[in-house]
Amino acid sequence: MKKKVLLMGASGSGKTSMRSLIFSNNPASLTARLGATIDVEQNHVRFLGDLILNLWDCGGQDAFMDSYLSTQRSTIFSHVGVMIYVFDIESRDRTKDMEYYRDCLNALNKYSSEARVFLLVHKMDLVRDRKSELERKRRELVKESTGIGVTVFGTSIYDESLYKAWSHIVHTLIPNAAVLSRHLTTLAEACSATEVILFERTTFLVIATSTSSPASSTPAASVPPLPSPPKSPPRSPTKSPTSPSFSPPQQEPEPEPEDGSDPHHLNPTRYECTSELIKAFKYSCARFLRQDFHSLEMELAEFTAVLDELTKNTYVMIVVHDPTIETAALRLNIRLARRKFE
Ligand code: GTP
Incomplete structure (x- = not known):
């Protein structure tokens, strides 16, 4: 059984870092060396023997995002089981982040309306009042996701929160x-x-x-x-x-x-x-x-x-x-x- 998992979000939000921690056993300290992802990096991860996660790590630079939302639209957003959208809590361009997020949601809705959506408010180690910052962001994201059920997690590669989020996500994909x-x-x-x-x-x-x-x-x-x-x-x-x-x-x-x-x-x-x-x-x-x-x-x-x-x-x-x-x-x-x- 194969499940397509889209990993999306702005460039530098931390997508490849979390993938490298969870699936490649690399420590958080090595993620600073990762280069920007060019276009889409696809990986097949065998999970529990039968389940294969087809992970699409979509590079977040504007040129790539624009291409996913235009020429590559149906290729990227078709047959998606889960979309994980990563937001950098310290992002400098929140307006643009939200525009891309909304466009991706619309495309997902059109090509994979059954897909589940998980939102990771990432780099939470950088904020002082984690609880209230997460709550503020959660409200903002839920408001932007009108009509679509989303699950929001606060995450960081420097603590266990990343495992909590990913355990929940893969759990929803396990049939038995x-x-x-x-x-x-x-x-x-x-x-x-x-x-x-x-x-x-x-x-x-x-x-x-x-x-x-x-x-x-x-x-x-x-x-x-x-x-x-x-x-x-x-x-x-x-x-x-x-x-x-x-x-x-x-x-x-x-x-x-x-x-x-x-x-x-x-x-x-x-x-x-x-x-x-x-x-x-x-x-x-x-x-x-x-x-x-x-x-x-x-x-x-x-x-x-x-x-x-x-x-x-x-x-x-x-x-x-x-x-x-x-x-x-x-x-x-x-x-x-x-x-x-x-
Ligand atoms: P693109 O490939 O361009 O789309 O970027 P990306 O989203 O894959 O970002 P990447 O994983 O390359 O991470 C960018 C930087 O963020 C790296 O220097 C990471 O070390 C750092 N980073 C990732 N996760 C965290 C986190 O939880 N906290 C902090 N403080 N930094 C993080």
Whole structure:
């Protein structure tokens, strides 16, 4: 399955930089060396095995923009699944930015009326009051996009916000995301886990999570809440690696607070922070140790986490708050769950 993704916006707004961070594993510090994109740079990115993102990075210089909107109009704007339009929050020519944006929206509406539109208000690291600046820009953009549903994110290549936006975008392109979430919930139950998160292997974008936890802010977790698995069958322990259980554990789970609040006070930005940290760690392993990254175990005072390969296109992370659960048991359950996800 192939999805055309248009990446558009003024020259210097940061399109190629974000593409290089997300899809080519380059660090933010190297983006200053990138040259301007000439015309359109097309890339095919294999995502989760079956899904191919056909990414069109459209150089934003005026001459190119004018050509996309005239002679190349139908080529650029036909068969688009998603348009991502990037706005530099510090742009010096906002009027021109808006004119091009409106023209692109009109062309998209004509040639791909079903396409989804995501607006990234980028370089947010350069503004002091992020929240109010983003809100101001969001209002302005929504007003300019009359009749078209748009989703606005504030992003920067220097923090996790870029992962949050891109995780949300690719999540909308994954056809079986709800099924993946259901399988993750089963795995979470089997491990007595607080939550289980699925990452795409190359980009480390979040694809799905086990539950839509109240603390979660990542839109990837906003799949409709899943029905709780049946509680009745006898439970087998997950604590020993000799008990290969892809079934719920014996131990009674900690009672959830009745008001539905999060008992572990999980950080709402934890998914995108994990993506960003693991990407940086992978980069360091490759560059400084000349080693490929495979898996990771963390045993902290409050929780344990195991990150391991699940399929050839994904990594899974299991987080448990029960100190009696061994990481070896979690790894075993990951191994047993593999065929469900392949
Ligand atoms: P064209 O190829 O001409 O369309 O430009 P582009 O939109 O691809 O811009 P590019 O990615 O080349 O980035 C231009 C400059 O912006 C580079 O020097 C980047 O380092 C810088 N940049 C990109 N993202 C950010 C960001 O989030 N914050 C800051 N401060 N600078 C950024």
